[in-house]
Amino acid sequence: MAYRSDGVLKREGTDTIAAIATPAGAGGIGVVKISGAEAIRMALPLLRPVRDASCLKSHRLYYGHVTDPGTGKTIDEVLFTIMRAPHTYTREDVVEIQAHGSRCGLYTILELVLKQGARLAKPGEFTMRAFLNGRIDLSQAEAVIEVVSAQTKEGLELATRQLKGDLSKTIEAARDSLKGVLVEVEAAIDFPEDVEEIIQPENFAEKVEQGVIAPLESLLANYDEGHIYRDGISAIIVGRPNVGKSSLMNQLLQKERSIVTTIPGTTRDFIEETVNIKGIPLRLIDTAGLHDAGDTLEEMGMKFTRKRLNEA
Template sequence: MPTAAANQSTIAAISTPPGSGGIGIIRISGDQSLPVLKTLFTPQDPNCTYESHKFHYGHIVHPASGKIIDEILAVYMQTPKSYTREDVVEIHCHGSFLVLQNVLELILEQGVQLAEPGEFTKRAFLNGRIDLTKAEAVIDILSARTRKGVDIAQQQLSGSLYNRIDIIRKSLTHMRALIEVAIDFPDEDIDIIDREQLLKQLDNEVAVPIERLLKNADQGKIYREGISVVITGLPNVGKSSLMNTLLQEERALVTEIPGTTRDTIEECLDIHGMPVRLVDTAGIRDEVGKVEELGIQRAMTLINEADLVLFMLDGSKAVSDGDKQLFHAVQHKPLLAVINKSDLDSECDISSLTPDVNVQQIQISAKHQQGIEGLKHAIFTRVTSGTDQWEEEGCAPNIRHKAALTKAHEACQHIQDALSNNLTTDLIAVDLQECLNHLGDIVGETTTEDILDVIFEQFCLGK
């Protein structure tokens, strides 16, 4: 694992979001944290001892002019009991951006370096306070768009993924030790290695757990990144009304005039903890003006990029040729048929729309908000297959983890083939180490510097 360089520079950054607020926090980390604080801070208590992990009240004062910059609370956290395992100082100012900037500039004038994005968390990782999965969980907490997303990240921060990877790696390490003994004592190979037993152990303790993690990764991606759901249909079938009903606000303009929506409207929605980018599109029809035509072209582009299409029909009317043409244009996508206006007499027979394709249909009334919960459940079930097994296992690997797990699984298959075909222990040892290395990439023990840079560049300043 990469390690923190000796005598690193002291760094500082504003750790709270830009804008006005009651409190703003500046964080400093490194050997010069406390000396810098003593230079700029005038405590109310003249006998202040700067006891670690205790707040101290006073003022930030310009060291040259003696001008008071702000009334603050300061806390010093002595190494190693800090976020970075270095000496850390946090200065709690009033939440004005100008005040924070003035204080930060004074700190930088003392020879402190402005922190790079994610540099505090990177130091926490390099100094052994957290592993790489926990560092990535911090990113997920900061970027989560639903409570479920926060829950997933908190589970990973508490070590759920690391613990599962660690169990697998310990089993592989034990196998590697047996193989190494067999290599050192080749004449005793038959007595040392029971290949059939080793195959069972490899399957139960390595292959199957990795396969479960890979399955959970697909679910985790949905909750981290969300999905795109596009509403499409002919003009006046109720697309904008459905958009407003799902959002519980008048986001889209609704009129009886065909072509009211000429461009796409996008909003975010939380469906059972799954972030959904909901897109209302222009009604697709022939013989339209130039502006509406551009909206229709954009709608088709978004449909092709969508994870799920809600194909809307007017339930009070028979399926038209226009409905059929549009359906054939979008049927290559995962979709749900949404039959609107269920409060009126039904004239819509979906079998005439798609006699050869079994499409799930949901009856709703966007105007009276009927069937909306059923539609939300259908969206959730269609995308997630209705399974939340990952929640029981307590972890959901991200894309980087999935790539490493896939390579580890391939190495595991090579080991199984080598054992089954009675290949030499030297070859088995190589594949075992390769599997260990890929799992080590996940927790950060064998991760290269360039990968680390990519990971920590995703952080905001001050974290």
């Protein structure tokens, strides 16, 4: 085993992994990603007209076709990129194949890569390798999913700043400040007569306050606001039947999402939609009206209403 300079376990000799890197469903483009020491060797037999890796420059986009080495049949027309370590997301050799977004086509390409000896990547494994290989730290690794799942521009901006390392820099600066005070404290204890003119023990508390406590308290104070932009707020619309809950829902969404009638009990299940209110994802939940239940379905609807009310 080997460890990074910060004490985190670093894996060596890991196998090569592959996965479809784009969301499920048909689309114009889909990406198959391969990462590991054998990524280039495994990809080359599938790519035409490429004959050897020496003619391919790193971080360049190439045009070609994916073919089945066993049958010689063309699977798809593709663009592909070879990125050599360490200048990649995982700091390993990486190959990305951009094909048409057919799920059948992408799975066929992935299957061919796996036949070359790659292993199917686990969820989040590319980012895990980026972390273990020192490409990103833990806060940046957490920010990756925040960027991917951002629902508003404000949430995306916060996640991007964390991905760039803003949070890490603040914490590292506080850590360095604390280490500096620690050095002075140890010097004042071990060599009091030698340092009494340059080190003032009465200033230790002030240095800790300004260099450590204040910036960390600022981070904590900003957390509540930040997580609202990232995670949003759940707002449940509750009331008796026919008081305008569904009308309010439709008005806030600016579209007809809930059925509105004069008949009490129209909404029997909860309806959930998200709307962007000044950069905050607001999850609106329209619910069944609360009253004395007339039948089992209405009682079930009100049970969901009470459950959601406790979660809001």
